[in-house]
Amino acid sequence: MQYHSLAELAPLLRPLGRTLPLGDTLYFDWTCSGVELCFRGTTLLAELTAIPGAEQDRHPMTGALVERPTWPWCAVILDGGDQPSRVIPVEEAAHTCMLFHSETPETHRIRLIKRTENAKGYLGLKGLWADGTVLPLPEEAPRKQIVFIGDSITCGFGNSTEERDRLFFSADEDGWMSHGAITARLLGMEPTIVSSSGIAVTPYAGWPHPYAMDQLYDYADRMLEDHLGRTELTPWDFAAHPADYVVLNLGTNDVNALELEGEGGPAHHARAYRDFVAHLRAVHPDAQIICALGSMDYYLYPDIVRVVEEYRRDTGDQAVHCFRYPKMSIVDPIGACGHPHVNTHRKMARAMADFIAALEAARP
Numbered sequence: 001m002q003y004h005s006l007a008e009l010a011p012l013l014r015p016l017g018r019t020l021p022l023g024d025t026l027y028f029d030w031t032c033s034g035v036e037l038c039f040r041g042t043t044l045l046a047e048l049t050a051i052p053g054a055e056q057d058r059h060p061m062t063g064a065l066v067e068r069p070t071w072p073w074c075a076v077i078l079d080g081g082d083q084p085s086r087v088i089p090v091e092e093a094a095h096t097c098m099l100f101h102s103e104t105p106e107t108h109r110i111r112l113i114k115r116t117e118n119a120k121g122y123l124g125l126k127g128l129w130a131d132g133t134v135l136p137l138p139e140e141a142p143r144k145q146i147v148f149i150g151d152s153i154t155c156g157f158g159n160s161t162e163e164r165d166r167l168f169f170s171a172d173e174d175g176w177m178s179h180g181a182i183t184a185r186l187l188g189m190e191p192t193i194v195s196s197s198g199i200a201v202t203p204y205a206g207w208p209h210p211y212a213m214d215q216l217y218d219y220a221d222r223m224l225e226d227h228l229g230r231t232e233l234t235p236w237d238f239a240a241h242p243a244d245y246v247v248l249n250l251g252t253n254d255v256n257a258l259e260l261e262g263e264g265g266p267a268h269h270a271r272a273y274r275d276f277v278a279h280l281r282a283v284h285p286d287a288q289i290i291c292a293l294g295s296m297d298y299y300l301y302p303d304i305v306r307v308v309e310e311y312r313r314d315t316g317d318q319a320v321h322c323f324r325y326p327k328m329s330i331v332d333p334i335g336a337c338g339h340p341h342v343n344t345h346r347k348m349a350r351a352m353a354d355f356i357a358a359l360e361a362a363r364p
Contacts, residue, residue, distance in 0.1 A: 001043065001045070001129045001130060001131045002129070002130055002131075003047075003127055003128070003129050004127055004128045004129075004130060004134060005024065005126070005127045006021075006024055006025065006026055006125065006126055006127055007024070008127075009037075009127065009128060009134060011136075012037055012038075012134050012135070012136060012137070013026075013035045013036070013037050014035065014036040014037070014137055015028070015033075015034075015035055016028070016032070016033055016034045016035060016036055016111065016113060016190070017030050017031075017032055017033030017034065017113075017191065017192045017193060018030045018033055018192060018194065018220055018221065018236060019033055019034075019035075019220070019221075020220045020221040020224060020225075020234055022124075022228075024126055024127075025049055025124035025125065025126050026124060026125045027122060027123065027124040027221060027224055028113075028114050028123060028124070028125070029072075029114065029118040029119075029122050029123060029221050029223065029224055030114070030117070030118050030192075030193055030194055030195075030221070031114065031115075031116070031117050031118070031154070031155050031156065031175035031178065031180075031181075031193040031195055032113050032114065032115075032175045032176060032178075032180075032181050032191055032193050033113065033114055033192075033193070034074070034111060034112045034113035034114055035111070035112050035125060036109065036110070036111045036112075036137065037109075037110055037134055037135075037137065038107070038108070038109050038110070038134070038135040038136065038137050038138065039099075039100065039107070039108055039110055039130065039132060039133070039134055039135065040105060040106070040107040040108075040132050040133050040135055041105050041106075041130055041131050041132010041133060042101065042102050042103065042104065042105055042106075042131045042132055043098070043100065043101045043102075043129075043130070043131040043132070044098070044099045044100045044101075044110065044128060044129070044130050044131075044132065045096050045097065045098055045099065045128065045129035045130075046096065046097055046099050046112060046125060046127075046128055046129075047094075047095075047096050047125070047126045047127045047128065047129065048074075048090055048094075048095045048096070048097060048123060048124065048125060048126065049093060049094060049095070049123075049124045049125075049126055050071060050072055050090045050091075050092065050093055050095060050121060050122065050123050050124070051093070051121070051122040051227070052069035052070060052071050052121055053069070053070050053071075053119050053120035053121045053122070054067050054068070054069060054070065055067070055068060055069075055070040055120060055167070055168045055169075056068070056167060056168070057167055058167065070120050070121055070168065070169070070170050071089060071090055071091045071092075071121045071170060072090050072114055072115075072116050072120070072121030072122065072123040072170065073087065073088065073089050073090065073114070073115040073116045073121075073170050073171065073173075074087075074088050074090060074097075074112060074113060074114050074115060074123060075087050075088065075112075075113055075115050075176055076088070076099050076100070076110060076111065076112055077110070077111040077113065077176075078100070078108050078109070078110060078111075079108055079109050080109065082185065084176060085100075086098070086099070087115070089170070089171065090121070090123060096129070099112060099128075105132060107135075109137070112125070113175075113176065114175065115156075115173065115174055115175045115176055116155075116170045116173050116175065117152075117155040117156075117157075117173065117175065117195060117196060117197060118195075118196055118221070118223050118224070119196060119223045119227075120168070120170065120173075120197075121170060122223075122224050122227065143188065143189055143190045144187070144188075144189045144190070144244040144245070145189065145190050145192065145241065145242065145243045145244050145245075146180075146183070146184050146187070146189045146190070146191055146192070146243065146244060146245040146246075146247065146356075147191075147192045147193075147194065147243045147245070147246045147247065147284070147287075148179075148180030148183075148191060148192070148193045148194070148195065148247045148249065149194050149195065149213060149217070149246065149247065149248045149249065149250065150180070150193075150194075150195040150247075150248075150249040150250060151195060151196065151197060151198065151199050151200075151249070151250060151252055151253050152195075152196075152197035152198060152252075152339060153179070153249065153252065153294075153295065153296060153339065153340060154178060154179070154180055154193060154195035154249050155173060155175060155178065155193075155195045155196065155197055156173050156174050156175045156176075156177060156178030156179075156181075156345065157172075157173055157197050157335070157336065157337070157339045158172045158173060158335035158336020158337055158339045159172070159173065159174055159177060159178065159335045159339065159340060159341055159342045159344075159345055160172050160173070160174045160177065160335070160341075160342060161335055161336050161341075162333040162334065162335070162341065163336060164334040164335065164336065164337070164338050165336075165337075166336040166337070167336065167337065168197070168336065168337070169336070172335070172336050174342065175193065177342045177345060177346075178193070178345055179325075179340075179345040179346075179348035179349045179352065180193050180195075180247065180349075181193065182345060182346060182349035183247075183348075183349040183352045183353050183356070186349060186350065186353040187353050187356060187357065189244070189245070192241070192243070194213075194216070194217060196209070196211070196213075196216070196223075198253055199211060199212060199213055199216075199250070199253060200212050200213070200250065200253045200254040200257045201213055201214060201250045201251070201254055201269070201272050201273055201276050202214050202254075202268070202269075202272035202273075202275075202276070203215070204254070204257035204258060204260055204261055204265070204268070205260060205261055206257075206260040206261075207253075207256075207257040207260060209253070211223070213250060213276070214272065214275070214276050214279070217236075217276075217279075218235060218236060218283070219233050219234060219235060219236055220234040220235070220236045221234070238283040238284065242284070242286060242287075243284045243286075243287040244286070244287060244288070245287055245288050245289075245290065245356060245359075246280055246284050246287045246288070246289045246290065247290045247292055247323075247352065248276075248277070248280065248289065248290065248291050248292060249292045249293065249294070249325070251273075251293045251299075251300040251301070251304060252293070252296050252297055254269050254273075254300060255297065255299040255300050266303065269300065269303065270303060270306075270307050273303075273304065273307050274307050274310070274311055277289065277291065277307070277308070277311055277320060278311070278315075281315075281317060281320070287319070288319050288320075288321065288356075288359055289319060289320045289321070290320075290321050290322075290323050290352075290355070290356075291304055291307075291308050291320065291321065291322050291323070292322070292323040292324070292325055292352070293323075293324060293325065294324055294325025294326065294327060294348065295325040295326060295327050295328050295340050295344055295347075295348055296328065296338070296339070296340065298324065298327070301322075301324055304322060305322050308320055308321075308322050321355075321359070323352065323355055325348045325351060325352070326344075326347050326348060326351050328340055328344050329344070329347075332344050332347075
């Protein structure tokens with residue numbers, strides 16, 4: 001087998017979602033980010049590097065919360081398939097895993113994507129071992145780009161378990177089966193997912209998440225660079241990655257966070273939400289922006305609708321819309337910590353895909 005470094009492979013790899021090259025490693029930490037390539041041969045291995053995140057678990061004897069490491073999971077998708085051909089836990093700092101193997105040479109289009117969210121385990125590609133040849137990707141018409149911005153719901157937190165009282169486990173978080181990823185597949189679009197469990201639109205006094213979305217969105221991967229102690233953060237190149245659709249699904253955590261601020265909380269949220277929508281318009285000038293909420297609660301939805309209506313009236317920007325995801329159903333399983341199960345994610349995706357299809361049909 002022959003080893004190919006990241007530098008050798010760079011012209012042959014297509015990054016997926018937000019990625020960050022640092023030295024000899026391409027990090028892909030956001031949900032469903034990764035790389036795509038074309039390979040002909042019998043065996044292809046990936047040399048990965050990983051950094052664990054930290055999560056809380058319950059002590060088996062006392063029930064007290066204790067901290068434990070949590071590692072990333074990734075998945076391999078062959079030839080645009082709907083389901084992964086391999087699902088891989090990466091539970092060590094240096095990990096070599098098999099992406100593809102056959103007895104006789106075959107040609108395949110291969111995607112390596114991260115199933116789990118940023119900061120709960122960082123993941124990078126250093127190179128490939130190949131018994132065969134990495135080929136240029138075939139030329140094709142570019143796919144439309146759709147960005148999903150959100151919290152644990154958009155990450156797919158706990159969506160593959162039916163234990164509603166279970167805490168976070170990487171094995172239970174399947175970003176490939178999150179509502180955003182499914183929506184993109186239904187529409188034939190390419191997704192970028194920027195989401196983090198527990199995050200709100202903007203900082204609130206006393207809210208425990210170390211970041212707010214308005215502190216992260218302009219950077220390729222601020223969480224990783226802060227973790228590594230890098231003082232120069234890498235900005236995300238929006239001009240090089242134009243979006244056709246942007247779905248903003250934040251507010252579920254804000255409703256709890258703003259309560260910490262008492263009487264001033266709602267006004268704080270309204271100002272911050274409007275400012276973030278205006279910023280999304282500035283960095284995505286040609287996108288249809290969809291301000292969504294769901295599917296766990298809708299307490300802030302009337303406020304979001306009011307903010308969007310005022311924004312549209314004041315700016316004349318009619319390419320900003322509101323959307324209410326279908327609520328979790330009592331007939332469906334419930335995922336970890338009361339989060340949506342994959343069944344609910346499928347329903348959310350179908351509803352959003354139908355909404356976007358109608359917007360597509362109305363375009364001149």
